[in-house]
Amino acid sequence: MADKKTLTFSIMDAPYENARTVTALRMIDIAAKRGYNVNVFAYEGAVGLAFTKQAAHPNTVHGHDVDEEDHPLPKEWIASIMKTAKANGGKVDWINCGLCVDERGVAEAVEGTRRGTPGDLWKFAEASDGTLIIGAK
Amino acid sequence: MKVLQVIDTAYRCTVEEQDDPVVWITAAMKGAGGDLSVLLRGNAVNYAVRGQDASGLAFGDRKQSQPPRIDRDVKRLTEKGVAVYLVQEDALERGIEPNEVVDGVEKISRSKIAGLFDQFDHIWHW
Numbered sequence: 001m002a003d004k005k006t007l008t009f010s011i012m013d014a015p016y017e018n019a020r021t022v023t024a025l026r027m028i029d030i031a032a033k034r035g036y037n038v039n040v041f042a043y044e045g046a047v048g049l050a051f052t053k054q055a056a057h058p059n060t061v062h063g064h065d066v067d068e069e070d071h072p073l074p075k076e077w078i079a080s081i082m083k084t085a086k087a088n089g090g091k092v093d094w095i096n097c098g099l100c101v102d103e104r105g106v107a108e109a110v111e112g113t114r115r116g117t118p119g120d121l122w123k124f125a126e127a128s129d130g131t132l133i134i135g136a137k
Numbered sequence: 138m139k140v141l142q143v144i145d146t147a148y149r150c151t152v153e154e155q156d157d158p159v160v161w162i163t164a165a166m167k168g169a170g171g172d173l174s175v176l177l178r179g180n181a182v183n184y185a186v187r188g189q190d191a192s193g194l195a196f197g198d199r200k201q202s203q204p205p206r207i208d209r210d211v212k213r214l215t216e217k218g219v220a221v222y223l224v225q226e227d228a229l230e231r232g233i234e235p236n237e238v239v240d241g242v243e244k245i246s247r248s249k250i251a252g253l254f255d256q257f258d259h260i261w262h263w
Contacts, residue, residue, distance in 0.1 A: 012158075012263070044150070044158055118162045119169030125259065126138050135159070135263030137146050 004090070006037040008128040010121055012136040014045025015074045021049065024134050025077055032085035032092060039124040040094045041116070044136065047096040049074040050113045051106040075110050082112050095120050139172045141257040145179030151205040152194060157184065159263040160210050167217050174220040176253065177211075177242075182228040184211050185221070185238045208239050215241030222253060 011024045031038045042049060056071040058064060078094065085092045095116035101107055125131040144159050151157050163173050177184055184207045194201040215221050225244040228235075235244060245253060254260055 010261075043162065117169070118165035119171075121162070122166045122169050122171045125140070131259055131261070133261040133263055135146065136149060 004036060005031070005034075005129045006039065006127060007031050008039040008041070008121075008124040008131040010041040010043055010131070010133045011046040011049075012043045012134065014136075015048050015051075015054070017045070018136070020134055020136075021046070021074070025074075025081065027132070028092065029081050029084065032081050032090060033088055035085070035088035035090040037090050038085060038092045039128060040092065041121040041124060042094065042096045042100075043121075044097070044100050045104075047100045047104060047109075048106050050078050050094065050096060050109040051075060052108040052110060053106075078110050078113070082110075093124075095124075138259065139174070139257045140259045140261055141254065142173055142175045143260060143262040144175060144177055144181040144184070146263065147180035147183055148207075151207060152191065152201070155201075155203050155205050156210055157205070157207055160184070160207065160214065163219060164210070164214060164217065167214075167219055174222065174257070175211075175214060176222045176224070176250070178224040178227050178250075180231075182223050182231060182233060184208065185223050185228075185242045186233055187237055187239045212239045212241060215239075224250065 009024055009028055013021050028038055052075055054073045054075050056066055058066045059069045082092045094113040096109055096113055098115040142159060142163050163175055167173055187208050189208045191204040211221055221242045222245050223242050224247055226247050
């Protein structure tokens with residue numbers, strides 16, 4: 001693909017806290033659908049997005065059991081985005097800040113994600129056509 | 138590649154992390170060979186105020202022994218060769234006088250921000 005892009009995103013918000021998370025994943029998903037190569041550096045609370053121990057729950061306020069509620073789990077969104085990228089000839093290289101993972105105890109992460117350091121964010125950005133930093137506020 | 142890190146959210150998890158995560162990642166990326174500068178604006182101009190003291194936190198018998206020292210960390214950035222800029226008007230609006238700011242931080246006017254941005258390949262607004 002002649003116009004294949006490489007994009008880097010750094011995200012910082014923890015799951016289930018802010019609309020920025022879904023917005024970031026929407027952008028990453030669009031890039032994946034276009035077959036772009038996408039780098040993600042998850043920093044601070046965002047390392048929880050890929051945590052495999054996330055669990056769906058029922059919602060009595062909605063009157064739903066766990067199956068009816070079908071609660072979204074960011075780990076599933078990430079895995080799905082990775083599949084989308086692969087199916088379209090691209091890839092998602094997702095790095096979780098290792099120290100951020102350790103201090104939160106969320107080492108169990110979605111397959112295909114990996115640990116890294118701030119130096120990886122720098123390398124990602126150097127090798128990308130564009131970089132977007134989405135900080136927590 | 139030259140990157141300007143713009144910080145305006147102040148004291149975001151600084152007690153838990155014992156530093157500011159953007160100041161920290163700037164130092165880490167500088168150590169990895171990055172060419173970075175920092176612009177402190179909005180409430181984050183307070184990061185450059187000399188003599189901050191966040192010590193004394195204790196929950197029961199668990200006392201924090203290494204409280205954040207953001208002014209020290211900002212000064213260390215400048216000593217590592219990271220240019221740190223501060224928006225002068227934002228500081229004055231918050232009662233911060235120029236002589237209260239740690240050495241090595243360059244004060245710039247709001248009207249100069251666009252020109253500053255033009256000197257960088259990337260602007261990373263955290």
